[in-house]
Amino acid sequence: MYDTIIIGAGPADITATVYAARKKMKTLVITENIGGQAALSGDIENYTGYQFITGPELAKKFEEHLKKFDIDVKEGTEAVSVEKIDDYFTVKTGEGTYESEIVILATGRKPRMLNIPGERKFKNRGVTYCATCDGPLFAGRAVAVIGGGNSALDATIQLMAIATKVYLITRNKEMKGDTVMIEKVKRSNKVEILRDAVTKEISGDKFVKAIRVVVNKTEEKILDVKGVFIEIGSVPVAIPVKNSEEKLKVTKYNEIIVNEHCETNISGLFAAGDVTNIPENQIITAAGHGCIALLSAFKYISKRPS
Amino acid sequence: MAKIKVYSTSMCPYCKMTKEFLKEKGVEFEDIDVSVDREAAMKMIEKSGQMAVSQIEINGKFIIGFDREALEREIKNV
Numbered sequence: 001m002y003d004t005i006i007i008g009a010g011p012a013d014i015t016a017t018v019y020a021a022r023k024k025m026k027t028l029v030i031t032e033n034i035g036g037q038a039a040l041s042g043d044i045e046n047y048t049g050y051q052f053i054t055g056p057e058l059a060k061k062f063e064e065h066l067k068k069f070d071i072d073v074k075e076g077t078e079a080v081s082v083e084k085i086d087d088y089f090t091v092k093t094g095e096g097t098y099e100s101e102i103v104i105l106a107t108g109r110k111p112r113m114l115n116i117p118g119e120r121k122f123k124n125r126g127v128t129y130c131a132t133c134d135g136p137l138f139a140g141r142a143v144a145v146i147g148g149g150n151s152a153l154d155a156t157i158q159l160m161a162i163a164t165k166v167y168l169i170t171r172n173k174e175m176k177g178d179t180v181m182i183e184k185v186k187r188s189n190k191v192e193i194l195r196d197a198v199t200k201e202i203s204g205d206k207f208v209k210a211i212r213v214v215v216n217k218t219e220e221k222i223l224d225v226k227g228v229f230i231e232i233g234s235v236p237v238a239i240p241v242k243n244s245e246e247k248l249k250v251t252k253y254n255e256i257i258v259n260e261h262c263e264t265n266i267s268g269l270f271a272a273g274d275v276t277n278i279p280e281n282q283i284i285t286a287a288g289h290g291c292i293a294l295l296s297a298f299k300y301i302s303k304r305p306s
Numbered sequence: 307m308a309k310i311k312v313y314s315t316s317m318c319p320y321c322k323m324t325k326e327f328l329k330e331k332g333v334e335f336e337d338i339d340v341s342v343d344r345e346a347a348m349k350m351i352e353k354s355g356q357m358a359v360s361q362i363e364i365n366g367k368f369i370i371g372f373d374r375e376a377l378e379r380e381i382k383n384v
Contacts, residue, residue, distance in 0.1 A: 033323065033372065040319045056322045076374035124358040124370055133318035134358050136341030137351070207357060227357075 002028045002072075002100035004297055005091050007079045007239065010036020011283045012106035012273030012290030014062045019294040021069035025301070028072045028098055030079045030091060035059025036108045037234075037274065038283045042132060042154075047283050058283070079107075083242040084266060087304075101304070102297045105241075105256060105264075105271040106290060109234035109281070114146065118202030119230075126208025127228045131155035138163055138227040144211055146199050147231035148172040153181040155229045160188045167223055168193045169213060194221075202228055236275045241266070251277050262293035263300075270297050309384050310335040311363040313350045316342075320372040321360040327374065333381055335362075 004020055006013050009031035020027040033039065041055030050058070066073065077093045082103055089103045111129040113119060119127055128134040131145075131154070139162040145155045148170035159166050168175070168185065173195055175182050185191050194215055201212040208228055213221045236255050241248040249257045249265045256271040258264055258278075264271050272278075272293035273286035312328070312335050314321030328335050340347035340359060351357050354368040362369040364380045 033374075035319075039323070042317065056319045059319075060326075076378075124356045126357055128358060130318070130320070133315060133320060133360075136315045137347055137357055137359070139341075139344070206355060 001088065002026045002098065003301055004028075004102040004104060004294075005030060005089065005098055005100040006104045006106065007031070007082070007091065008036060008106040008108055008237075008273075008275075009034040009062070009066065009073075009075075010106060010108045010273060011038050011062065011287040012036075012108075012293070013104070014066050015287045015290035016104050016106065016272060016294040016297075017066055017069070017071060019291055019298075021071055023294075023298050025298065028074065028100065029066070030074045030077055030093060030098070032076060032078050034063045034066065034075065036286075038062070038286075040130070040132075041283070044283065079239050081240045081242060082269070084244075084269065087268070089268065101301055102268050102270065104262075104290075104293050104297060105239065105269065105275060106273040106286070106293070107237040107239060107275045108286075109274045110237050111230065112233045112235045114199060114230055114232065116199060116201055118204070118208075122202050122204055122208045122228070125206065126204060126226055127202060127230065129230050131158050131229050131231070134227075135159055135229075136162065140164060141226040142224060143167070143227035143229060144169055144199075144223060144225045145229045145231060146170075147233070148176050149231070149233065150177040150181065151233070152229075152231040153177045153185055155231050156185050156191060157181060159227075159229065160185070160190045163190065163227075165225075166191045167225065169197045169199055170195055171198055172196070197221075199228075234274075238275075241269065243269075258293075260292075261296040262289060263296060268300065270294075270300075309364070311338060312336070313338050313340050313346065313359055313361040313363070315340060315359050318359050323372040324360045324362060324377070327372070327377060328381075331378075331381060333384070 003025040005028045039059035081092045142165040144167040197215045255277040258276045270293040272289040274281045369376045
């Protein structure tokens, strides 16, 4: 039996693990990959101690820090469920079942999908959620970026350098995001912004050929594009939590509700970082949250009769 | 010639993860940057039918993205 199982390996989890190791807690980390969303960031200039570091570089630093300690890590594995039985937890993965006194959930967030016809069918066939990765494949083609915030603006700026045309499609009346980025996009003669516009369908044959958009609720437009970059924010990565007494409390956005000690409504179950209702989603806030979760968890376990 | 081809773009984090993973495993591979090699990009899309990176061509199959399990399975059969 482990003292604690930490699910995920983003900044919240890594920080929690470092603190757990220093408290000599018997710890297991279960994660698909190391770095979480931080690994997917481009340039990071607001993580204290680093004036500049890229996401993959920071993820590498996280990994080095994690592996410095003698801690069990199940990497490349997804936790499929967490269950509280009496006073302890079982965590199931595709490979096995693990037991612990405490669980810290810090699974982060994943890209939100549009959930429109054609989106699943054309994923990796023109539909993408990573402009940094797939953007260069669309050089010399017309593309659409869907979203109204900074990530959509960021994708647009990357794409307007290489694509023939970029349709920037937002449901909002105006783009929301950093003024500097909005101005940059507006200056480009390749970018056409469609405001108050809802994307209804993605179509094509082997690859994407067009999207259907309704502008101002009435005007239907078919846009010939080869790429559709979906940048409409993120949703928490939820793992089913079973508990006979009480259901895990979440917000209407499916974020795990925690108090200032990172405690959920289920005793012994803690959560940290972007999967929770924390007010800011930054690498540094997630890291700090992971620290709070572990120190709270340590106090909890110390008070329990052994 | 390397039996494994990794098609990647320069800023793609999944591509970096994939390459790091293969290096850790001591596996030799050819790294093709499809953000500069347009011809290779076209060939990759045509062969795999997928417009995304990373793509790993191994044992006549394509693995899309950083899929540790699939990579481990295929490395054994190279």
